[in-house]
Amino acid sequence: MTATKRGIVLMNLGSPDSTRVKDVRRYLNEFLMDERVIDMPWLGRLLLVKGIIVPFRAPKSAHAYSTIWTAAGSPLMVLSKQLQEALQQQVTEPVALAMRYGAPAPWTAYDELLEKMPGLEEVVLVPLYPHYAMSSYETAVEYAKEAHVKGKYAFKLTVIPPYYDNTLYLDALAASMKPYLQQPYDHFLFSYHGVPERHIHKGDITGNHCLKVNNCCEVSSEAHKQCYRHQCLVTTKKVAALLEIPAQKYSFSFQSRLGRDEWLKPYTAQRLAELPTEGVKNLLVACPAFVSDCLETLEEIAEQGKETFMQAGGESFTMIPCLNVHPMWVKAIASWVKDNEK
Numbered sequence: 001m002t003a004t005k006r007g008i009v010l011m012n013l014g015s016p017d018s019t020r021v022k023d024v025r026r027y028l029n030e031f032l033m034d035e036r037v038i039d040m041p042w043l044g045r046l047l048l049v050k051g052i053i054v055p056f057r058a059p060k061s062a063h064a065y066s067t068i069w070t071a072a073g074s075p076l077m078v079l080s081k082q083l084q085e086a087l088q089q090q091v092t093e094p095v096a097l098a099m100r101y102g103a104p105a106p107w108t109a110y111d112e113l114l115e116k117m118p119g120l121e122e123v124v125l126v127p128l129y130p131h132y133a134m135s136s137y138e139t140a141v142e143y144a145k146e147a148h149v150k151g152k153y154a155f156k157l158t159v160i161p162p163y164y165d166n167t168l169y170l171d172a173l174a175a176s177m178k179p180y181l182q183q184p185y186d187h188f189l190f191s192y193h194g195v196p197e198r199h200i201h202k203g204d205i206t207g208n209h210c211l212k213v214n215n216c217c218e219v220s221s222e223a224h225k226q227c228y229r230h231q232c233l234v235t236t237k238k239v240a241a242l243l244e245i246p247a248q249k250y251s252f253s254f255q256s257r258l259g260r261d262e263w264l265k266p267y268t269a270q271r272l273a274e275l276p277t278e279g280v281k282n283l284l285v286a287c288p289a290f291v292s293d294c295l296e297t298l299e300e301i302a303e304q305g306k307e308t309f310m311q312a313g314g315e316s317f318t319m320i321p322c323l324n325v326h327p328m329w330v331k332a333i334a335s336w337v338k339d340n341e342k
């Protein structure tokens with residue numbers, strides 16, 4: 001039997017091309033005009049995004065990006081490329097990188113793989129999002145599928161499902177965090193990117209479970225296949241168990257709220273201001289919704305979040321890096337692609 005000619009695409013969110021306001025504006029326009037991110041009818045979305053959000057946000061975001069930008073580009077891009085290279089060392093299949101917004105687009109990644117491997121039969125898509133959300137995992141996967149159909153590519157596209165409860169992912173996450181638990185700490189905060197509550201209702205395939213049933217995320221339901229909050233809770237509990245963090249010593253919260261809608265609570269910024277008043281002086285923070293460090297971890301949490309916590313009376317704030325190129329994480333991806341061969 002001959003082996004399937006297979007390639008791998010790692011897919012992340014994408015960053016602006018530079019910290020110039022015009023590049024950030026273009027990026028934000030593409031990002032926020034995505035109907036899975038701002039889920040409004042097209043005209044309302046256009047007016048809100050181009051008329052209100054982007055003109056105000058672009059200069060502020062450009063400044064935020066300028067505080068984390070490196071000589072090689074945005075941390076998210078640099079770290080995604082490093083992950084691509086590290087994975088390439090572990091597997092024989094060619095590995096390409098794609099972004100949901102900006103470059104490289106999925107079709108660029110597909111063409112790159114075809115060039116390296118003429119007669120390509122299968123592409124395994126690895127979304128760099130552990131949890132299912134319509135504004136992250138779903139939009140990336142649908143975009144990659146659309147590019148596959150539109151480009152009439154002959155190869156089969158196989159998508160790795162959300163891996164929030166996958167043992168290899170959880171083991172890698174716990175191992176990457178463990179060294180930071182050697183220092184004394186009062187509390188461990190798992191901060192996840194937030195989403196509007198409306199997105200959780202929309203994703204509820206049962207129509208009557210999410211945010212409707214008491215303790216919905218802990219009551220077994222088919223809805224959990226697409227419930228971002230449930231999946232964040234599972235990652236939190238399983239990692240805390242692996243690290244033997246007692247229940248009263250950890251919690252989870254949601255960051256990066258945009259606009260006036262109700263988003264998943266508690267809000268990270270609010271918790272960071274409250275924790276010192278509850279006796280938490282030494283804090284560990286991790287952001288498992290991101291596999292690569294990015295604006296939301298390096299600026300929003302490590303810079304702004306730290307300031308909020310320290311000003312509220314905190315004494316030490318330790319930000320735990322994302323998985324980035326942790327060897328166990330690279331091995332986890334390699335192993336999922338290998339399992340897929342069976």
Ligand SMILES: C=CC1=C(C)c2cc3[nH]c(cc4nc(cc5[nH]c(cc1n2)c(C)c5CCC(=O)O)C(CCC(=O)O)=C4C)c(C)c3C=C
Pocket residue numbers: 013014015016028031037038057061074076129133135136193194195196228256258289290293294295296
């Ligand atoms: C309605 C707005 C947004 C939703 C919903 C949303 C969900 C979401 N986002 C990520 C991952 C990332 N988001 C990043 C940046 C970012 N996110 C939004 C808005 C929403 N995200 C904006 C406007 C921005 C741009 C920066 C800013 O102006 O604040 C990033 C960082 C990108 C980088 O270049 O570093 C990531 C990663 C997830 C996982 C998610 C849903 C679960």
Ligand SMILES: [Fe+2]
Pocket residue numbers: 193256
């Ligand atoms: Fe975001």
Ligand SMILES: [Fe+2]
Pocket residue numbers: 209210211216217218227229230
């Ligand atoms: Fe839920």
